[in-house]
Amino acid sequence: MGSNKYLTYLSDKAKDESFINRLKIKFRPLIFPVDTLLSHIDETDHFFDIGCGSGQFALLVQHFKKVQKISGVEIKQELVENANALFAKHAPKAEYHFSVYDGVHFPDSMKNYNKVFLNDVLHHVPKDQQIHFLQKIYDSISEGTVFVLKDIDAASILVYCNKLHDLVFSQEIGREITCESAQRILKDIGFSILDVSKQTIAVYPHYTIICKK
Ligand SMILES: C[S@@+](CC[C@H](N)C(=O)[O-])C[C@H]1O[C@@H](n2cnc3c(N)ncnc32)[C@H](O)[C@@H]1O
Numbered sequence: 493m494g495s496n497k498y499l500t501y502l503s504d505k506a507k508d509e510s511f512i513n514r515l516k517i518k519f520r521p522l523i524f525p526v527d528t529l530l531s532h533i534d535e536t537d538h539f540f541d542i543g544c545g546s547g548q549f550a551l552l553v554q555h556f557k558k559v560q561k562i563s564g565v566e567i568k569q570e571l572v573e574n575a576n577a578l579f580a581k582h583a584p585k586a587e588y589h590f591s592v593y594d595g596v597h598f599p600d601s602m603k604n605y606n607k608v609f610l611n612d613v614l615h616h617v618p619k620d621q622q623i624h625f626l627q628k629i630y631d632s633i634s635e636g637t638v639f640v641l642k643d644i645d646a647a648s649i650l651v652y653c654n655k656l657h658d659l660v661f662s663q664e665i666g667r668e669i670t671c672e673s674a675q676r677i678l679k680d681i682g683f684s685i686l687d688v689s690k691q692t693i694a695v696y697p698h699y700t701i702i703c704k705k
Contacts, residue, residue: 540605543613547575648697
């Protein structure tokens, strides 16, 4: 399975983390459609990760796609510090910048990135704020930018596995929506949908929507 190379690459990069974080970091590539997501990134892209966590996905983008300009925002200071430390150690020559933000107001610099990803973040945003959140992303990126929304499909009964996962790892109950609702919202906001894929990996029903402003 293609994901094993990602697992191997990340497995020695979580040594200083807590036990739970090590589990999350090391095994995430096995339950996450990494190949699909990376297939939408090219070496010349400028990559922006909203809700970048501790920067592991961004590091995969840097290492496997050779992307040199990478940024991310997060609402948790500690995770931003992890991401900056991860890059300082493993990708010091890349042009990288990870910063904390308030979860609502995106930095102006986002306009300088042509690939903007939102991986498993939308279901952490309160339901009544999700449309506004996606609208703010649209408003904060440039014309022609490709936006990738990857999340868990609420139309699948397996969504309950993700809810259990979030309860264990984040002490939160996810607010997943269906892939169909997500597409409708994105279209209403003004995005053009370029591609939609669904993939169940282990017990996780993923959807990935590629769209363009
Ligand atoms: C399941 S983790 C995914 C992390 C990373 N995107 C990945 O795929 O590995 C969800 C992340 O979303 C972050 N988050 C929650 N609400 C957010 C918001 N409004 N804006 C940005 N990040 C947010 C959390 O702090 C957490 O790091």
